[in-house]
Amino acid sequence: MTTLKIAAYPGDGIGPEVTAEAMRVLSAAARLEPELHLEFTTLPWGIEYWKQHGRCVPENFLSIVRPFDAILLGAVGWPALLPDHETLWPLVQIRQAFDQYACMRPAKLYRGLKSVLAGKGPAEIDFVVLRENSEGEYVDNGGRLKRGTPDEFAVQTAVHTRKGVERILRYGFEMARKRRKKLTMVTKSNAQRHAYVLWDDILAELAPQYPDIESERQHCDACAMNMVRWPEKFGVVVASNLFGDLLTDLGGVLAGGLGLAPSTNTNPERNFPSMFEPVHGSAPDIAGKGIANPIAAILSGAMLLDHLDHPAAAARIRTAVEETLLSGAATPDLGGKLTTEQMGSAVLANVT
Numbered sequence: 389m390t391t392l393k394i395a396a397y398p399g400d401g402i403g404p405e406v407t408a409e410a411m412r413v414l415s416a417a418a419r420l421e422p423e424l425h426l427e428f429t430t431l432p433w434g435i436e437y438w439k440q441h442g443r444c445v446p447e448n449f450l451s452i453v454r455p456f457d458a459i460l461l462g463a464v465g466w467p468a469l470l471p472d473h474e475t476l477w478p479l480v481q482i483r484q485a486f487d488q489y490a491c492m493r494p495a496k497l498y499r500g501l502k503s504v505l506a507g508k509g510p511a512e513i514d515f516v517v518l519r520e521n522s523e524g525e526y527v528d529n530g531g532r533l534k535r536g537t538p539d540e541f542a543v544q545t546a547v548h549t550r551k552g553v554e555r556i557l558r559y560g561f562e563m564a565r566k567r568r569k570k571l572t573m574v575t576k577s578n579a580q581r582h583a584y585v586l587w588d589d590i591l592a593e594l595a596p597q598y599p600d601i602e603s604e605r606q607h608c609d610a611c612a613m614n615m616v617r618w619p620e621k622f623g624v625v626v627a628s629n630l631f632g633d634l635l636t637d638l639g640g641v642l643a644g645g646l647g648l649a650p651s652t653n654t655n656p657e658r659n660f661p662s663m664f665e666p667v668h669g670s671a672p673d674i675a676g677k678g679i680a681n682p683i684a685a686i687l688s689g690a691m692l693l694d695h696l697d698h699p700a701a702a703a704r705i706r707t708a709v710e711e712t713l714l715s716g717a718a719t720p721d722l723g724g725k726l727t728t729e730q731m732g733s734a735v736l737a738n739v740t
């Protein structure tokens with residue numbers, strides 16, 4: 389019997405609502421596996437924790453999370469009470485401290501759903517964005533000087549390392565073997581001629597080692613346009629941290645909406661726990677109403693099981709989601725009337 393210890397970090401806003409459904413579905417899928425047991429520990433962190441303790445997470449939060457096999461995150465942030473850059477910082481720290489450098493965000497339109505793109509269906513919208521998740525534009529490197537004076541200025545310098553760029557590109561090449569055999573690397577090397585030209589150089593070095601994969605470069609502005617007009621031309625998109633962030637909100641909406649878009653923060657070497665979370669945020673506007681779509685959180689749970697070598701359980705969840713969506717079950721974001729819990733139950737009923 390394998391027991392997987394999972395830290396559930398529901399967070400803020402709709403985070404707890406969607407995480408509860410993901411936990412129900414994950415547990416049901418695990419029960420069907422003869423040798424798998426999931427043990428959830430809920431971490432009560434976020435804005436409520438801040439109200440009591442004056443901080444969103446305990447000081448030693450990284451060492452608390454470290455022993456778990458994986459982290460299932462809901463969403464963080466409550467901008468009416470605390471600025472996002474404060475509430476969201478622990479999330480970025482987990483990604484960086486645990487070297488979760490591969491952020492995998494599939495943009496797959498399920499059957500039975502309509503994309504915002506006219507004339508594009510499930511056959512056309514099925515690519516993955518692989519976001520470099522450990523460095524780049526998200527490194528906490530900079531400062532603000534002459535605060536409050538007319539000469540005030542800020543510097544924030546991105547860090548792109550050869551090691552960091554090479555490993556995410558290799559991960560992308562490997563992944564492309566199973567996805568249209570095509571890799572698109574996204575930068576802005578026509579304007580930023582130091583960091584992104586390093587990316588260009590490394591791609592040129594690696595491409596000959598993967599002769600079975602067609603690789604190309606696109607600048608981020610053009611890529612945003614191309615994803616809208618020709619989503620079918622993408623297989624694996626590898627992007628820096630910030631560009632990956634931008635393109636995955638776009639990918640999410642192309643694939644039916646952010647209520648459906650899952651995500652990993654993977655440490656492929658498994659030296660640290662990886663973290664799984666929906667791409668959407670805490671959505672304070674609909675928090676507490678019980679109408680958030682739990683599918684993105686549920687599919688993130690499937691990615692967790694895949695990562696921890698339980699592909700059969702993961703497949704059960706994905707198939708259940710597929711059948712549920714095909715049956716027309718829908719929360720308000722998809723034009724339906726189901727509550728978060730009803731949608732979770734609909735998926736649960738299809739977990740067989």
Ligand code: IPM
Nearest residue numbers: 464476479480633636667669
């Ligand atoms: C995401 C989010 C985060 C990011 C925020 C919450 C820091 O937008 O996971 O896409 O920018 O990475």
Ligand code: MN
Nearest residue numbers: 633634637667
């Ligand atoms: Mn984002």
